[in-house]
Amino acid sequence: MCHVSVGHVARAIEGSDVPTVTIMTKAFSHRATEMMLPRTLVVRHLLGRPMGAAHDVERQARVLDAALALAESATTVGTVVELPDPYRPTPR
Amino acid sequence: MDDQTHAETLEAFRNSFSYGRRNDLNFKFFKTASDDEAATFLQALLHHLGDAYDTGDAGPMIEVAYEAQVNAYRPPPGVTPKFSFDDGPFAAVTTAVANARVGMLTTSGHFVVGDDPEPFGEAGLTQQDAVDRIGEFLRETPSLSEIPSDTPTGDLRVRHGGYDIRSALRDPNVTFPIDRLREARDDGRVGGLTSTFFSFTGATSHGKLREQLPGWVERIREEGADVMLLVPV
Numbered sequence: 484m485c486h487v488s489v490g491h492v493a494r495a496i497e498g499s500d501v502p503t504v505t506i507m508t509k510a511f512s513h514r515a516t517e518m519m520l521p522r523t524l525v526v527r528h529l530l531g532r533p534m535g536a537a538h539d540v541e542r543q544a545r546v547l548d549a550a551l552a553l554a555e556s557a558t559t560v561g562t563v564v565e566l567p568d569p570y571r572p573t574p575r
Numbered sequence: 576m577d578d579q580t581h582a583e584t585l586e587a588f589r590n591s592f593s594y595g596r597r598n599d600l601n602f603k604f605f606k607t608a609s610d611d612e613a614a615t616f617l618q619a620l621l622h623h624l625g626d627a628y629d630t631g632d633a634g635p636m637i638e639v640a641y642e643a644q645v646n647a648y649r650p651p652p653g654v655t656p657k658f659s660f661d662d663g664p665f666a667a668v669t670t671a672v673a674n675a676r677v678g679m680l681t682t683s684g685h686f687v688v689g690d691d692p693e694p695f696g697e698a699g700l701t702q703q704d705a706v707d708r709i710g711e712f713l714r715e716t717p718s719l720s721e722i723p724s725d726t727p728t729g730d731l732r733v734r735h736g737g738y739d740i741r742s743a744l745r746d747p748n749v750t751f752p753i754d755r756l757r758e759a760r761d762d763g764r765v766g767g768l769t770s771t772f773f774s775f776t777g778a779t780s781h782g783k784l785r786e787q788l789p790g791w792v793e794r795i796r797e798e799g800a801d802v803m804l805l806v807p808v
Contacts, residue, residue, distance in 0.1 A: 484781075487657075496803055501795065509641075517658065534755070551675075569641070572634070
């Protein structure tokens with residue numbers, strides 16, 4: 484549900500001339516292409532943890548930076564990039 | 576008791592994890608999986624658990640769970656999704672990220688303590704209430720919570736009946752990366768942040784959501800973001 488909801492939101496914001504970049508977990512990343520979102524970063528993370536595990540500051544920052552880099556580099560609607568890093572539990 | 580008569584089917588077992596008597600939102604995908612997929616998953620999980628008795632390594636179990644989620648939600652071939660588009664809007668990013676003002680909107684159901692959006696006009700709904708009333712949420716008009724970007728992390732609250740919020744309770748940044756954005760600003764990796772971030776409960780009526788969007792977009796535009804980061808859950 485959330486990934487369809489954000490699809491509607493992304494299209495509306497982008498349609499008002501504000502660029503968006505969406506972070507989607509792999510299980511629902513098909514929504515990005517179905518709804519033709521402008522820019523989507525796909526993460527190989529578990530549902531409920533799109534940025535990474537709790538307190539995994541390094542991974543969360545990496546996801547954020549990758550999303551922002553995609554925002555800067557994408558030139559066409561429907562751009563989807565997958566971050567290859569597999570999910571990892573919180574480093575100890 | 577006649578065990579043959581009352582034996583639970585694997586289908587009933589699978590379904591019980593999705594808002595049933597064994598409800599566990601981490602595993603509600605069981606309902607979407609086939610019996611064979613669920614059985615294969617459980618067998619693999621237990622196999623790796625047996626290894627973890629000695630190794631203490633939960634990694635293989637997590638990988639199995641991840642693959643099971645991805646397989647369960649893979650769209651069946653030949654089915655056209657309800658919302659499908661051949662094209663969409665695209666606004667060019669005209670400011671380098673290092674100089675850009677970044678905003679954020681999530682579907683994680685976060686709000687600031689003392690500013691509960693009060694779904695159904697009711698104060699004090701708990702996470703369990705949200706889970707129990709997920710059907711009502713899916714028919715409800717969503718409410719957009721405004722969260723000042725300088726909100727202390729400890730003042731954030733989260734409630735969402737569609738996903739397991741335990742990780743978000745441990746660390747809001749897993750679904751609402753407010754600290755990561757502030758660090759990016761402080762490190763100069765982004766030029767700045769909007770004054771306000773946004774969140775709503777993404778498990779909602781899509782029709783009513785779309786009715787809200789013109790007003791939401793107008794409000795979001797007031798923040799002057801050069802880029803909006805969107806995080807669904």
